[in-house]
Amino acid sequence: MSRTSRSETVRVHVEEQDGLIRLLAWASILGCVIFAAAVILADILVPNNSMIADTISDLGAGKYEYIVDTGLYMFSAGLLSMAVLAAHVHLGDWKWSSAIVALIVFGLLVFLIGARNEYGDADSDGWVIHRYLVYGLGICMPVVCFGMAEGAGRAGAGYRLSLRITGTLWLLAAPIFFFLPTDVDGLYERGLGLLSFAMILTLARLFLKRVHHRRT
Template identity: 60%
Template sequence: MPPTHETDDQMAAEVAEQPLLLRALSLLAVYGCVALAVSILIADFVVPNHDWIADTISDLGAGRYEFIVDIGLYSFSAALIGLAVAAAHVHLGAWDWSVGIIALVVFGLLVFLIGARNEYGDNDSEGWEIHSYLVYSLGVTMAVACFALARGSARASPRYRTILIATGIVWVISAPVFFFLPTDIDGIYERGLGAVSFVLVLALAHLFHQRAKNKRSA
């Protein structure tokens, strides 16, 4: 006997969005931001002779205490990939949303590689220096994620679209400036860029958390 409409509806319900999964991934995203911020703060005090205004986060990720910032970077990487999973689970757009999902995955992998590579463009002649290329790629994927996810996020609420577009514009304008700054202030500027990236992550985390909350209420 062919399946009835009731059976089809039941099957659709079984594969519907899972609030528990969305909530867990949202909390992972928040944890990733907190872990990275706290790891940088701890390293600022622990690493000797470190100037948080002049020295970059990358400087904290090399040397004896590199594991402190690496933990934060790996956590932030997991947060980004977790958001990509959530965005794939709740597909809110067309091709641009799919591009945003891929951008989040690539963003997360780049952050992971920056932490794992332990090469920070310090003129080390051993091996192939790829840190600069990773940073350039990270800058591009951050911008792509903001703009690609904006239209679909408006289906949840127009404010998410506004936040993502505004974040993308701020990023596109401010990120390239970093490469032209004098080395005595680029550390604090880089931390400001990190805060901008947190806006993307936390906005998406809030979107999926609210969606999970609404699904549970329904």
């Protein structure tokens, strides 16, 4: 083999698929919507429930646990859809790649929280890992926000600012949850959930706008 042939670089044509981008972006949005609807429905149906005092984990135990579990599974699917989308439309360097991995882990952790069914009911059988799964969520969220902020900024400064604000608010607010009295932690947890929605919706809007601008 000649030196020229050994040094040749294989060129691969990479093309973004608009249909796939739309599908994954709307799947991530739908995951947020269904999760929010599931929590609201559980708040209505679960007897003696208080959305201020009772956490989402409390709603995920008992007779109506399937409602919140379904919401968690759909939110997990939305997170994984966003991870696939961010890999398909890679806008950054190693930080963006790290954020993709964090999104995958985030989605899997949410799925495990629903599948383990050990929250809200004082479960002590076997290895109880709910708290560790929650810690993992707390770590993944800022990794995604800050890891994708710079790359998102290439599509518009507003996306970078939104992700950085969301990540900063999470870093400041999330640790407080573990020190709150149980009569208010439910409402606070729902607020943290809205931050995770803000992250997903910011990224989904970025990708949908990208397709729109290319089409116009």
